[in-house]
Amino acid sequence: MSATQASTDRSTAAGKVLQILSTFDREHQSQTLSEIAQRTGLALSTAHRVVQELAGWGALERADDGSWHVGLRLWEIASGCPRTQILRDVALPFMQDLYEATHENIQLAVREGTELVFVERIAGHRSVELLTMVGSRFPIGATGMGRVLLAHAPLDIQEAVLDAPLRAWTAHTLTDPKALRAQLDRIRREQLIVSDRQLSESTVAVAAPVRIGRTGPVSAALGIVIAARSASRARGLREPLLRAASGISDELGRRTRTTA
Amino acid sequence: MSATQASTDRSTAAGKVLQILSTFDREHQSQTLSEIAQRTGLALSTAHRVVQELAGWGALERADDGSWHVGLRLWEIASGCPRTQILRDVALPFMQDLYEATHENIQLAVREGTELVFVERIAGHRSVELLTMVGSRFPIGATGMGRVLLAHAPLDIQEAVLDAPLRAWTAHTLTDPKALRAQLDRIRREQLIVSDRQLSESTVAVAAPVRIGRTGPVSAALGIVIAARSASRARGLREPLLRAASGISDELGRRTRTTA
DNA sequence: GCGGCACTTCCGCCTGACGGAAACCGTGCT
DNA sequence: AGCACGGTTTCCGTCAGGCGGAAGTGCCGC
Structure with missing residues (x-):
C-alpha cells in the first residue's frame, strides 16, 4: 500500500x-x-x-x-492577506511619490523564512528589465532588499543564511560570509544599503527598512532599482528613499496602534 | 441521487x-x-x-x-491569477502616467458575473475617501466602471441586471432600467462614461473600457474617481483617460498575441 | 475508420475524516 | 489561592466520503 x-x-x-x-x-x-x-x-x-x-x-x-x-x-x-494588504495600502502613496520624484523602479518586499517575497512594485514604461515580479521569491541574501530584511531578522535566520553557501549570481555578488556579515552590520548602522550588481549585472539597488512605527520591528524593505549604467545616480536616491521609508513606517505605526 | x-x-x-x-x-x-x-x-x-x-x-x-x-x-x-496579473502588469505603468498627469484616484476593475471586482488602484495621500479597495466587489450596475463592463457584457448578463431592481445608493443613482439601458448605449457609442454620484454622494467617476487589442473583447474598465465638489474637472480627464485605456488595450493585445 | 490522447463518469473497497468528549491552558473575578 | 470561563488542543471509535482502477466519451489527425 x-x-x-x-x-x-x-x-x-x-x-x-x-x-x-x-x-x-x-x-x-x-x-x-x-x-x-x-x-x-x-x-x-x-x-x-x-x-x-x-x-x-x-x-x-x-x-x-x-x-x-x-x-x-x-x-x-488572498488579496486580504494582512501581511501584504496593510503594507500595500499604506506604502503605495509613498511609493507613488517616490516614483514621481525619481521615475525609477520602486519595490516593496517582505521576508518569509530565508526568502524574499515581492509585494508591490511601481515601474514606468521605460524602466530596467527586472527579474522580479509581484509574488516572486528570492533567496534573502542575494539582493539589497533581502539583506536589509536579513540584517533585522531573528538571529537564527541570519546564522542559517550565513552558514549556507552563498550563491554567486553575478561576478560582483558577495559570497564571503565575513563580508556579508560586515555589510549587515553596516545596514543596521546606516539604515540603508547600496547594492551593486548583486543579483543581476545590469541593476543597482538602494534599499531601506520599513518599520512599524519609528522604532518598531522591521516589517518590510523598500527599494529602488536602477540600471547599472546609471549607478552614479544611486547616491541621490538615498535621501528620498529614506524619507519614503520613514513615512511608511510612521503611517504603519499609526494604523496598527489604532487597529490593535 | x-x-x-x-x-x-x-x-x-x-x-x-x-x-x-x-x-x-x-x-x-x-x-x-x-x-x-x-x-x-x-x-x-x-x-x-x-x-x-x-x-x-x-x-x-x-x-x-x-x-x-x-x-x-x-x-x-493567488497573485499569479492571470485575470489580474497580466492586467496589472500591463496596466500599472499607464495608470502611473495617468496618476502623474491628474493626481486623482486611478482604478482598474474586472467583471465577474454581475459584480465588479477591483483589481488595482493608485491613489495619492490626499485623495477622496473611497468605498472601494483592491479585491472588493460591487454590483455592476452601481458604478461608472461597472456600467462600462456591463455595456460590453454578454446579453444575458445585461438582461439579468436590467431585470433585477436597481438599488439607489444615492439620490442621484439611476434606477430606471430604461435610463440605464440608454446609458449603456451611450457607453458603447462613446467608449466613455461620466458617472455622477452614483455610488456615493461625494464622488464622481470617469470610466472607459480596456480591450484586448484595439478591437478585441472588453476585459476590464479603467476609471478615475474624483471628489464630487470638483466635478467640473471631469471633462478634462476624458482625454488622458481614453489615451491610457487605449494604451493598455494595445499592449494587452500585443502580449496575448505573442503568448497564445 | 481507427488509434491516440485528454477528459469524464462509475463504483466497490477501505482509509482517513468526523466530531463528541475530555484535558489543557491563560485570564479575570472573588 | 481557588474557581469559573472561553478558547484551544488532543484523543479515539465509528462510519461516511474519498480513492483510484477501469470503462466510457469526445475530439483530433492520420
Missing part, C-alpha cells in the same frame, strides 16, 4: 487541495488537468474531482483552451 | 477547505478558531484540524494574539 511515497506523503484531504493549488506557481500559472495530476502524483480521477470542486467554488477557472488557472475568487480572498 | 442539496450540503473534504478560506472575507480578515468554526458550521475539532493543516502549508498564518489570517503562501499562489 502506497509504499514508496517517502517524502511525497500528502494523504489528507485538505492536503490534496493544497497540493493542487501549489502546482500553480510562477512557471505553471496555467496547466491542463493531466499536468496537475502528474505534478501532484494524484490519480487523474482524483485530480479531476478536486479540481471540479475548486472550480465550482471559483478557486480555479478554466480558460477557453481547456487549461486551468487560479480563479478570481481565490485571488480576492 | 444527491437530490436535495439545496444550500446546506458542504460535506466534501475540499469543500471544508474552501468553506474555511471563504470566511476570510473583507470583514473578517482575522478571526479566531472558534469564529471560523461558528461561521462555517463545522465542529471545533474539525475546524482545528483543517486550519492546522492549512497553516502547515502557509495558506493561513497565526498572529501574535492567536487569531488566524490568510498567509503569504496563499497570497503568492
Whole structure:
C-alpha cells in the first residue's frame, strides 16, 4: 500500500487541495488537468474531482483552451492577506511619490523564512528589465532588499543564511560570509544599503527598512532599482528613499496602534 | 441521487477547505478558531484540524494574539491569477502616467458575473475617501466602471441586471432600467462614461473600457474617481483617460498575441 | 475508420475524516 | 489561592466520503 511515497506523503484531504493549488506557481500559472495530476502524483480521477470542486467554488477557472488557472475568487480572498494588504495600502502613496520624484523602479518586499517575497512594485514604461515580479521569491541574501530584511531578522535566520553557501549570481555578488556579515552590520548602522550588481549585472539597488512605527520591528524593505549604467545616480536616491521609508513606517505605526 | 442539496450540503473534504478560506472575507480578515468554526458550521475539532493543516502549508498564518489570517503562501499562489496579473502588469505603468498627469484616484476593475471586482488602484495621500479597495466587489450596475463592463457584457448578463431592481445608493443613482439601458448605449457609442454620484454622494467617476487589442473583447474598465465638489474637472480627464485605456488595450493585445 | 490522447463518469473497497468528549491552558473575578 | 470561563488542543471509535482502477466519451489527425 502506497509504499514508496517517502517524502511525497500528502494523504489528507485538505492536503490534496493544497497540493493542487501549489502546482500553480510562477512557471505553471496555467496547466491542463493531466499536468496537475502528474505534478501532484494524484490519480487523474482524483485530480479531476478536486479540481471540479475548486472550480465550482471559483478557486480555479478554466480558460477557453481547456487549461486551468487560479480563479478570481481565490485571488480576492488572498488579496486580504494582512501581511501584504496593510503594507500595500499604506506604502503605495509613498511609493507613488517616490516614483514621481525619481521615475525609477520602486519595490516593496517582505521576508518569509530565508526568502524574499515581492509585494508591490511601481515601474514606468521605460524602466530596467527586472527579474522580479509581484509574488516572486528570492533567496534573502542575494539582493539589497533581502539583506536589509536579513540584517533585522531573528538571529537564527541570519546564522542559517550565513552558514549556507552563498550563491554567486553575478561576478560582483558577495559570497564571503565575513563580508556579508560586515555589510549587515553596516545596514543596521546606516539604515540603508547600496547594492551593486548583486543579483543581476545590469541593476543597482538602494534599499531601506520599513518599520512599524519609528522604532518598531522591521516589517518590510523598500527599494529602488536602477540600471547599472546609471549607478552614479544611486547616491541621490538615498535621501528620498529614506524619507519614503520613514513615512511608511510612521503611517504603519499609526494604523496598527489604532487597529490593535 | 444527491437530490436535495439545496444550500446546506458542504460535506466534501475540499469543500471544508474552501468553506474555511471563504470566511476570510473583507470583514473578517482575522478571526479566531472558534469564529471560523461558528461561521462555517463545522465542529471545533474539525475546524482545528483543517486550519492546522492549512497553516502547515502557509495558506493561513497565526498572529501574535492567536487569531488566524490568510498567509503569504496563499497570497503568492493567488497573485499569479492571470485575470489580474497580466492586467496589472500591463496596466500599472499607464495608470502611473495617468496618476502623474491628474493626481486623482486611478482604478482598474474586472467583471465577474454581475459584480465588479477591483483589481488595482493608485491613489495619492490626499485623495477622496473611497468605498472601494483592491479585491472588493460591487454590483455592476452601481458604478461608472461597472456600467462600462456591463455595456460590453454578454446579453444575458445585461438582461439579468436590467431585470433585477436597481438599488439607489444615492439620490442621484439611476434606477430606471430604461435610463440605464440608454446609458449603456451611450457607453458603447462613446467608449466613455461620466458617472455622477452614483455610488456615493461625494464622488464622481470617469470610466472607459480596456480591450484586448484595439478591437478585441472588453476585459476590464479603467476609471478615475474624483471628489464630487470638483466635478467640473471631469471633462478634462476624458482625454488622458481614453489615451491610457487605449494604451493598455494595445499592449494587452500585443502580449496575448505573442503568448497564445 | 481507427488509434491516440485528454477528459469524464462509475463504483466497490477501505482509509482517513468526523466530531463528541475530555484535558489543557491563560485570564479575570472573588 | 481557588474557581469559573472561553478558547484551544488532543484523543479515539465509528462510519461516511474519498480513492483510484477501469470503462466510457469526445475530439483530433492520420
